[in-house]
Amino acid sequence: MKIDVLTLFPGMFAGPLDESIIKRARDAGLLELQLHQLRDWTHDRHKTVDDRPFGGGPGMLLKPEPIFEAVESLRREKTRVVLMSPSGRKFNQSIARELAQQEHLLLVTGHYEGFDERIREALADDELSIGDYVLTNGALPAMVVIDAVTRLLPGVLGDDTSSSEESFSAGGPGLEYPQYTRPAEFRGMKVPEVLVSGNHAEIAKWRAEQARLRTKEKRPDLV
Ligand SMILES: C[S@@+](CC[C@H](N)C(=O)[O-])C[C@H]1O[C@@H](n2cnc3c(N)ncnc32)[C@H](O)[C@@H]1O
Structure with missing residues (x-):
């Protein structure tokens, strides 16, 4: 998958996307990530990207010209242009799965008071909060x-089932069941008996029930 990001702050991305699983995905060519400085599509001496809102009000808005030019030069036939905005649909695991099917994402990030509305109307295929x-x-x-999105791309996680067994994925939108590793007893706290029983059917039943109880207790909105 290819992801292009349009931003005023490419330096912010160094670090989080250069470590661990995302780094390995990039090194393996599973994710091709490119950061683009929005000011590169300005034509004035000050590289201006913002202006005051018509009708007054606080702050500055991202003006249309640089973003239109940038999107038009980066967009290809199968690109999904996604505006990052608090007014977008609320990002969740099912939207992540949907985006992981795309060939090319172009993420357009805002600053100041946000975007001139024409950017939203004419360029965005999607808007995410x-x-x-x-x-x-x-x-x-x-x-x-x-x-x-990257961790859902085929081949990115070592074990192909590990993203389908976790919260918001295993057969519904619920939370993950409790998990334990060794030692079987730690400071007097024991691992539930069933998990060391070797009875896989009982373990599966226990996990499903625990996931149901945990979701009901912590996230009743998901039940
Ligand atoms: C200060 S915010 C603009 C807020 C805007 N005035 C509003 O009330 O919705 C600047 C930019 O940060 C990004 N942003 C801030 N919060 C966000 C959120 N919860 N989800 C996605 N993007 C966000 C957006 O790109 C936005 O254009």
């Missing part, structure tokens, strides 16, 4: 989307 709070710019939201 990572939650009901406001961040200073769209770099962190874009990184969240890139991380969640």
Whole structure:
């Protein structure tokens, strides 16, 4: 998969996307990630990307010209242009799965008070929010989307089943069951008997029940 990101802060992406699983996915060619500085599509001496909102009001808006030019030069036939914005649909695991099917994503990140509305109307195929709070710019939201999508790409996680057994995936939108590793007893806390029984049918039953109880207790909205 190819992901292009349009941003005013390419430096913010160094680190989170250069470590661990995402780094390995990039090194293996499973994810081709390219960061683009929005100011490269400006034509004035100050590389201006923002302007005051018509009608007044606080702050500055990203003006249309540089973003239109950038998207038009980066977009290909099968590109999904995704605007990062608190007004978008709320990002979740099922949207991550949907995006992981795409050939090419172009993530357009905002700053200041956000985008001139014509950018939203004419360029965006999708608009995503990572939650009901406001961040200073769209770099962190874009990184969240890139991380969640990349780990779903075939071959990225070592064990192909490991992303289908976890929260929001295993047969529904619920949470994952509790998990334990060695030692079987730690500071007086014992691993549930059934998990060391070797009875796989009983273990599966216990896990399904625990996942159901945990979801009901912690995230009743998902039940
Ligand atoms: C300060 S915010 C703009 C907020 C905008 N005035 C509003 O009320 O919706 C600047 C940029 O950060 C990004 N951003 C901030 N919070 C976000 C969120 N929860 N999800 C996705 N993007 C977000 C968007 O790209 C946005 O254009």
